[in-house]
Structure formats: structure tokens, C-alpha cells
Amino acid sequence: MKRIFLIGYMGSGKTTLGKAYARAMQLQFIDLDWYIEERFHKTVQELFEERKEDGFREIERNMLHEVAEFEDVIIACGGGTPCFFDNMEYMNGKGETVFLDASPEVLFRRLKIAKSKRPLLMDKSDEELMDVIQNALRIRTPFYSQAKYVFNAESLEDREQISCSVQRLKTLLLN
Numbered sequence: 001m002k003r004i005f006l007i008g009y010m011g012s013g014k015t016t017l018g019k020a021y022a023r024a025m026q027l028q029f030i031d032l033d034w035y036i037e038e039r040f041h042k043t044v045q046e047l048f049e050e051r052k053e054d055g056f057r058e059i060e061r062n063m064l065h066e067v068a069e070f071e072d073v074i075i076a077c078g079g080g081t082p083c084f085f086d087n088m089e090y091m092n093g094k095g096e097t098v099f100l101d102a103s104p105e106v107l108f109r110r111l112k113i114a115k116s117k118r119p120l121l122m123d124k125s126d127e128e129l130m131d132v133i134q135n136a137l138r139i140r141t142p143f144y145s146q147a148k149y150v151f152n153a154e155s156l157e158d159r160e161q162i163s164c165s166v167q168r169l170k171t172l173l174l175n
């Protein structure tokens with residue numbers, strides 16, 4: 001039975017790589033944010049607005065516990081999932097955790113054009129965005145670093161890079 005959790009900051013590639021790896025390895029793919037939106041019939045943004053971040057984090061933890069019962073699955077977590085409650089310890093007890101590691105510069109390049117649906121970034125100017133990324137990584141890296149595996153996630157910009165990244169992840173997890 002396979003159960004893989006992809007963790008890492010926004011824009012590190014959890015959703016992109018998770019979807020591609022699931023297709024290649026015949027696993028079920030769950031994006032935790034998508035799962036939350038389906039179960040609550042609200043977007044992540046609406047949940048942040050209505051319940052503030054604390055309320056979202058409670059929901060996130062509860063939904064993590066739901067999807068962590070699925071088998072033969074790869075789960076793309078949200079960027080904050082490992083950093084609240086005992087979620088990181090819980091995931092390490094339920095499956096293989098993989099930290100998708102990318103530099104602040106790579107994350108900035110990706111997030112500069114993908115802020116709109118991310119409540120924590122949508123009101124940030126480009127000038128503020130790099131500071132937000134660097135500050136968040138300082139706070140969150142101690143959580144991300146508890147993952148069983150670290151994966152360099154800097155090559156996800158096109159189909160070929162995504163395909164190569166799938167093969168590298170397969171080698172990492174099957175060795």
C-alpha cells in the first residue's frame with residue numbers, strides 16, 4: 001500500500017508533480033485544497049474570509065485526517081499543512097513525506113504570476129512578495145525539514161521537466 005504526502009511552500013510544485021506522478025504510477029491523486037473545496041462547497045479564499053486562517057487550519061487538519069485514510073494515493077498538501085497542530089508528525093506516521101525544495105528565487109518567479117487564488121499572497125506587490133517568501137521559509141523550513149525525503153523541485157516549468165521530475169521522484173521513493 002502506497003501513501004505519499006507532498007509538502008513544500010506555495011509554488012513548489014506539489015499539485016503539478018503530484019498529479020503527474022499519480023498518472024504515471026496509477027495512484028489516486030488528492031489535492032488537499034481541492035478536497036477541502038469539494039467537501040465544503042467553498043473556495044479556500046472564501047473559507048479564509050469567512051473563518052479566518054485559524055478556522056481554515058482546523059478544517060485543513062480534519063480533512064488531512066480524512067484523506068490520510070485513503071490507500072495507494074499521493075496527496076498534494078497545502079503549503080501550510082505541515083506547520084500547524086501535529087500535522088507533520090501525523091503525516092510521518094501515516095506514509096512517506098516528501099519535501100519539494102525550491103529556492104526563494106524560483107518560488108518568486110512562479111508565484112509572481114500565480115498569486116490570485118492564494119489568500120496569503122493575493123494582496124502582495126512583487127516587491128513585498130520576496131520578503132513574504134523568505135520570511136515564511138524561515139518559519140516553515142523546520143517543519144518541512146522533518147520530511148522523510150527532500151526533492152529538488154526546481155524543474156517543473158514544462159511537460160518535459162515535469163516528466164523528468166516524475167522519474168526522479170520514482171527513483172527517490174523506490175530505492
Ligand SMILES: Nc1ncnc2c1ncn2[C@@H]1O[C@H](COP(=O)(O)OP(=O)(O)O)[C@@H](O)[C@H]1O
Pocket residue numbers: 008009010011012013014015016017076110111114156157158159
Ligand atoms: N501545466 C503546467 N505547465 C507548466 N508549468 C506549470 C504547470 N502547472 C504548474 N506549473 C508550474 O509549477 C509551479 C507550481 O505550481 P503548483 O503545482 O500549483 O504548486 P503548489 O501546489 O506547490 O502550490 C507553478 O507556479 C508553475 O510555474
Ligand SMILES: O=C(O)C1=C[C@@H](OP(=O)(O)O)[C@@H](O)[C@H](O)C1
Pocket residue numbers: 008009010011014015033044077078079080081117118119120
Ligand atoms: O502556504 C499556505 O499557507 C497555503 C497554501 C495553499 O496551498 P498551495 O501550497 O497549493 O498553494 C493553500 O493551502 C492556502 O492558500 C494556504
Ligand SMILES: [Mg+2]
Pocket residue numbers: 014015031033076077078
Ligand atoms: Mg497546490
